[in-house]
Amino acid sequence: MDSSFSFTQLQALSKLLTPAEQEEEELEEQPARGAFALEPGQIGPPKGSNPTEARPVQPTDTKKIWAEDEVPEGSEFEDIWDPRQQPEYEIMFKQRVGTEDVFLGMSRKDGSTACCEDMVIKIKLPDCKTADLTLDIKDRFLALRSPDYKLGLHLPHPVDSKNGKAQFITDTQTLEVTLTMKREFDFINFA
Structure with missing residues (x-):
């Protein structure tokens, strides 16, 4: 050819x-x-x-290199040179279901994650003590530090970073973090 x-x-x-x-x-x-x-x-x-x-956005303060909008949330916790290992974790979604949902079907909730209000993150931390853990939660990022482990996790949905619950279960050596998701109001999540 x-x-x-x-x-x-x-x-x-x-x-x-x-x-x-x-x-x-x-x-x-x-x-x-x-x-x-x-x-x-x-x-x-x-x-x-x-x-x-694209033209670069000039920061308002001349001594700053980047504007805050340009830096992704949680990037200050990411360190590729940190030798600590990442623990195993699992993200689950949780619904608040009442009798009217289960037996009467009065609300429009179903078994999908679109109907969930809470996000539960289970992190396995073998040989760790509660006093050694440092947990920092942002709207879309979770950072966990200990002497042996580090976890920087970008969350799939925005959460209420001010209100949450963390519980360390010593039998399974698992940290359970429960966070309420910030959802747009729609026909399912109206309350």
């Missing part, structure tokens, strides 16, 4: 890829010469016309 293109094929391709306004401007700028030569500078979009290029 021949992979070389003729001059007319390259011109046709150039016409397809170049907007009509740009063609007229380029024809006026080009010096008249006997044969049209395709040069590397003619490939791609014209110089100075890059509308998709």
Whole structure:
């Protein structure tokens, strides 16, 4: 199969890829010469016309490098050089169900996670003591530190970081963190 293109094929391709306004401007700028030569500078979009290029947001304080909106939540806890291991964890969703839900079916709740109000995170921490644990919860991030373990967990839903419950179960050496999710009001989560 021949992979070389003729001059007319390259011109046709150039016409397809170049907007009509740009063609007229380029024809006026080009010096008249006997044969049209395709040069590397003619490939791609014209110089100075890059509308998709994002301009960096300047922080209000000149001594700061980044604005707070640019830094993802929980990134201050991520350290790839930290030798501590990540513990096993499990995220579960929990519903508040009453008699009217189970027997009478009066609410619109079903067994899906869309109907859940709480998020329960179970973290297995073998050979850890409660006094050694440091737990920090943000709206979308959970950070757990101990001498042997570290966990930086981006949460699947925003949670109420001010109100939550943590319980260390010594029999299974598991930390259970229960957090209330912040949900938009819809036909299921109306209260």
